[in-house]
Amino acid sequence: MATKTVTELQGELAALEDPKIREVNERHGDDHGVNLGKLRALAKELKTQHDLARDLWATGDTAARLLALLICRPKLFDRDELDTMLRAAHRPKVHDWLVNYVVKKNPHxxxxxxxxxxxxxxxxxxxxxxxxxxxxxxxxxxxxxxxxxxxxxxxxxxxxxxxxxxxxxxxxxxxxxxxxxxxxxxxxxxxxxxxxxxxxxxxxxxxxxxxxxxxxxxxxxxx
The missing domain is CATH 1.25.40 (Serine Threonine Protein Phosphatase 5, Tetratricopeptide repeat)
Incomplete structure (x- = not known):
């Protein structure tokens, strides 16, 4: 399991930015330009790291939040935390992944x-x-x-x-x-x-x- 800081991961995500991908995503209300296949590869490298996921989410950055949703433990979020997260999930992809990858697997x-x-x-x-x-x-x-x-x-x-x-x-x-x-x-x-x-x-x-x-x-x- 790779151990990296939020700052290091933000740098890696920034390096993965593709202006063409961002242009397409922005037409659908999303504000990132990271290829999702590469984002998933990075998540696979990190494996599950729930505390890191919480820290990535707290940045408010869309790509960081998508990465957070891939490396978190869905069952560890409490009800009010998920409610707060959803209300802050303004971007469609973040909203969809939060519901489908996390909330659906949570006891609440x-x-x-x-x-x-x-x-x-x-x-x-x-x-x-x-x-x-x-x-x-x-x-x-x-x-x-x-x-x-x-x-x-x-x-x-x-x-x-x-x-x-x-x-x-x-x-x-x-x-x-x-x-x-x-x-x-x-x-x-x-x-x-x-x-x-x-x-x-x-x-x-x-x-x-x-x-x-x-x-x-x-x-x-x-x-």
Whole structure:
């Protein structure tokens, strides 16, 4: 396991900056230019170092925070610490990695899911919906799927971008995983038309829920 200081790692991250990567990332709201493959290689070299991860996070630098999320121990964060971290995770990639790599593996995930789902901040709420989508797919027992569809039907169309994307993913996941709710999920997607015209590269599935649901169900049936 490599032992390095925060200052040394900040220097290494600065050396990995690529202006072209930064230009692309900035179009998506991120403010770093580090190739993520190289960032992961550095994390592999460092292995797990939770105290160092906390120190890297405290710098506020996006690349340092991404590295921190790769070398931390997700289960060691307490509930309030994760809540504070999420509210400070202003960049999309940091937000996504925090939710997917850390919060989902933490014992406080369910408590945070319900708290964030009702938060008035749409970015925080989007994390609640991401955790809800995870439960829809892997642990649906106890979820009110019909109630979730009610909320989605009422709020999806006018939701801010990040929240809309997360809610739409939940809509699609309900339709994919739960045949009893599939017809309604499809009908909501068709009626609202959210992301219907989203530009989708060849060989990729459209995020428009009816297309997404239909294609994923087809694949599951075929496999």
């Amino acid at each position: 995930a369910e408590d945070l899911r319900t708290t964030w789902l009702a938060d008035p901040d749409p970015i925080v709420a989007s994390a609640g919906w991401a955790l809800t989508t995870e439960r829809v797919a892997k642990q649906p027992a106890g979820l009110d799927l019909a109630g979730l569809l009610d909320i989605i039907e009422a709020q999806l169309r006018d939701a801010p971008d990040r929240l809309q994307w997360a809610m739409n993913h939940c809509l699609a996941q309900i339709g994919i995983e739960h045949p009893d709710h599939r017809a309604r999920a499809l009908a909501i997607g068709e009626h609202l038309g959210v992301l219907k015209d989203y530009p989708t590269p060849p060989n990729c599935t459209s995020p428009f829920a009816p297309i997404w649901i239909t294609e994923m169900v087809r694949r599951k049936t075929a496999s």
